[in-house]
Structure formats: C-alpha cells, structure tokens
Amino acid sequence: MPSHVVTTATETYTCTVQNGISAQIRDFLPAKAGKVFVVTTPDVHQLYASHLAGFEVLHYPGGEPNKRLSVVETLADQMLARGADRSSVVVAFGGGICGDVGGFLAAIFMRGVPVIQVPTTLLAQVDAAVGGKTGVNLAGGKNLLGSFHQPHAVLIDPAVLRSLPEREYRAGLFEVIKHGIIASPELFAILAERSADVLAQHPEVLEKIIDESVRIKAGVVSADEKEGGLRRILNYGHTLGHALEAETNYSVLLHGEAVAYGMLAAGHLAVRTGHLDAATAAELSRVIHLYGPLPPVPGVTAEALAGHIYKDKKTIQGQTHFVLATAIGQTEIVRGIPHEAVVAAAAATLA
C-alpha cells in the first residue's frame, strides 16, 4: 500500500494512496475513538453513503461562500447535540473546502479532536488534505481565520475521482503539473508523455501521479510545517494565479486553472530574467496546454495583474519574491524582480 509519512514538530501520520480506501475509514480510527462525525457535502454524501454507514453525518452546504465561521459553529452545535465529547473524531470527506472546514472544526472543538482527511477531489488529494492547514474565510479575504491541525491520517482513494466533474479533475491536474515542475522530472515526464491515460484516469497512471504528488507535498511539509522557507516552493504559479482569481472575482476560473495561468507566466518571467532557457519554458507551456483549455479571462490587463501582485505582497513583507523554475524539477526563489518584467510576463500570458 503506497503511503507517505508526514512528520512535524507535534505529529507523525501517514497519507495512504489506495483504490477503495475511502470505504475503510474504520480501520484508521485512533484507538479508543468515540463517536465519529463525518463532515461532507450533500452531493458527495449521496454518492458515497455506503462508505459512511454507521457514522454520524454532518452536512456542510458546500461552496466557498459557506466556508465561514458561522457554519463551523453550526456544525459544532450539531456535534454536541448528537453526543460528541473529547473522544470524538471528525472525518472530513469531500473536496478541499470540506477538508478546510472539517479540519478547522476538529482543531477547535473542545480545544481539538482528531481529524481524518478523506479528500475526494484531485486538488484535495494532491494538495489541500496534506499539511494540516485548516480554516475559513472572512469577508475581507480567503482563509484568513484558521489554524494548523495535522490530521490523524489521510486516506486518498483515486477511485472516487471517477464521479468528479471533468473540469474539476483537470483543474486538479494543474497542481500535479506544479509538483512535477518544482520537484519531479519523473512525474513531469508522465504528464508530458501519457496525457491521454492521465485524462482517462487510467488506474495505474492515476495512482502513480497522485502518489508522486503526495510524496512531494508530504516531504515539503515535513521539512517546513509552517511555511518558513521550503514550503514556499509550493506557491509556484500561485502569485499571478491568485492575482488572476482576485481580478476575476473568483467567478471565472477554478483555482487550478488560475494556477495554470500563473505557471505560464512564471515560465515567461523565468526566461525574461535569465533563469530558464526558452526551450524548457516552451515544454512547460506545451504540457500545461495538454490539460486545457483554460477559460478565457477577457478584460483582465497585465497592468492590473502586476499591480495586484505588488500591492498584495507589500502588505505582507515589503518585498516581492517569485518562485521560478530553473529546470524541470528545480526552482529558485527570486527577489527584486522589476515591475516591468512582471507586466511583460503577464502580457505574454494573456496574449
């Protein structure tokens, strides 16, 4: 059974990638676990009710606008009303939103109970469920209220992706491509050479790309739980990606699609600043486009994107840094990139 260990200052746990594992939650509960509360959305519950038999199910309505503290409080009230105590366990069964909400609920319910993450979107499997970040949105911004709460276990079942809408699947693949670019020529080669199998969810190929992604994320998180340094490489493609999500009011692009645009821009920027050769950048771009099409973003200008990036980063630490690829599988954090270079890279991406 392919599994990867995450070790942080406070926790050690395994992330297991295995077809069918989402039906075996009981085998992974902590010893002396009390009642089990599954946080899931009604759509996912309906699809996988048989996997959750015998557990208390709490419905999270789903969607980014509901990822709010008030919803967590409602879920906590429901837990208490159904007999939860300090021995209770939360299972977050769903996409990344469920993982963040369920994880945060577990982090603060009676000052913390264990959570088992069972991610059911590709994005959640290769990214959100591994690493212990949990939280909800504020009116003023995404994920601004939260905590680190490492899971007791992460159960990753590639088979559940068959019911995922195709666009959601492809959006998750862009985060897989990101893992290849930042850390794994082998993973990148599979994505470059076997796109038909990847898109068709060929079982062996799918398990392999998820497994390799989880290995990379687990390794990075173990080395740097709280984003002091290494964890920043996971932000590859995210600087311009976040700007694009914001400029389109989070309503045009799925997160992975925005990251795809961001990775295209990072390629242009790396060539322009002398960090990457043009042929490798062209290959990165070719592979990203194998998993398109990306929805168009009419009306967004390069100046607006670059402006957003500088505004955003100044409030954080006064200096803009970009994660740039220097080769397939290697990155460098580059500081002090001139504004004009960012505008030009954004323009080349939007062209």
Ligand SMILES: NC(=O)c1ccc[n+]([C@@H]2O[C@H](COP(=O)([O-])OP(=O)(O)OC[C@H]3O[C@@H](n4cnc5c(N)ncnc54)[C@H](O)[C@@H]3O)[C@@H](O)[C@H]2O)c1
């Ligand atoms: N904690 C982290 O480190 C981290 C990292 C990345 C993203 N995130 C968060 O993840 C969220 C996005 O997650 P997402 O992209 O998974 O979106 P999502 O959770 O909204 O799921 C997408 C849609 O797919 C449905 N769905 C989920 N699994 C399904 C399945 N197997 N079959 C059919 N339908 C299914 C969901 O109900 C939902 O409608 C964002 O809120 C983001 O902030 C967190």
Ligand SMILES: [Zn+2]
């Ligand atoms: Zn991301």
